[in-house]
Amino acid sequence: MLDPRKLHLLRELARRGTIAAVAEAVMFTPSAVSQQLSALEREAGVPLLERTGRTVALTPAGHLLVEHAQAVLEQLERASAALAAVRGGPSGPLRIGAFPTAARVLLPPALAALSSAHPALEPMVSEIDPADVSAALRAGELDVALVHEYDFVPPVTDLSMETEPLFSEPMYLTDRPSLAAARDDPWITNKPGTLCHTMAIRACQAAGFEPRVRHHVDDFDTVLAFAAAGQGVALVPRLAALSPPPGVTLTELPLSRRTLAAFRRGYGDHPAVRAAIAAFETALTR
Structure with a gap:
């Protein structure tokens, strides 16, 4: 019988590439991960890994x-969700991940609605960049998360994760009537590696220029404060632009950011996840 916990480690190795990265993600020692994978090979009866010096690669059998591991783990998530539904209403810890603007604007009313409807639930929120959500879900560090997608940025594809759309919001440009008009301005963008940064760079490239980035700032309130101080122009989503500082004008662009609820594949019917998504939707209607 193949051990699902070892299958999880093998799946993480396929995604992360090194035993050290898997060990860091699951909070094991590299030696413990290696031992578990060796045990899985014995259970499988065929070589799953090719070891060359310090590098490890999956064999065709691996x-x-x-x-198959993805299907097995998904089915176990479905079983966990079904058992939770049998036990009754949502209760216990619920680990929620959210990007900063959603945490600031959407989560406070959502948490209030969640506490009112399900007082036995204990929501615990962590701010997280959407690019890191799938790994956190797979590792069991989160149960549900708010993520976003932008125009010009392909959505993150991960077979271990499912999403449900929640809402779409327009993007705004600070202090200029169009992207083309901001060609010669200094820019304020999020840090490289984030979806927000990639979107801004590609939007400018689609308008025919490479932006001259002066500041890298992740917090949109700070971005708007920098714009008000004449430090550059920026693209901000509607959630971040509800109360712009004095002196900042905003031009709506034909660009959008879409927010989705994300969870492990097969886990979407868990009562706590359904309760969280219902609370997100309640907050949006308010």
Whole structure:
């Protein structure tokens, strides 16, 4: 019988590439991960890993088992969700991840609605960049998360994660009537590696220029404060632009940011996840 916990480690190795990265993600030692994977090979009866010096790669049999592992782990998530539904109403810890603007604007009313409807639930919120959500969900660090997608940025594809759309919001440009008019301005963008930064760079490139980035700032309130101080122009979503500082004008662009609820594949019917998504939707209607 193949151990699902070892299958999880094999799937993480396929995604992360090194035993050290898997060990860091699951909070094991590299030696413990290696031992677990060696035990899985013995259970499978075929080589799953090719070891060359300090590098490890999956064999064809290893890749085949990863495909089946995803289906097995998904079915176990479904079983967990079904058992939770049988036990009754949502209760216990609920780990929620959210990007900063959603945490500031959407989560306070959502948490109030959640506490009112399900007082036995204990929501615990962590701010997280959407690019890091799938790994956190797979590792069991989060149960549900708010993520976003932008125009010009392909959505993150992860077979272990499902999403449900919640809402779409327009993007605004500070202090200029169009992207083309901001060609020669200094820019304020989020840090490289974030979806927000990629969106801004590609939007400018689509308008025919490479932006001259002066500041890298992740917090949109700070971005708007910098714009008010004449430090550059920026693209901000509607959630971040509800109360712009004096002196900042905003031009709506034909660009959008879409917010979704994300959870482990097969886990979407868990009562706590359904309760969280219902609370998000309640907050949006208010």
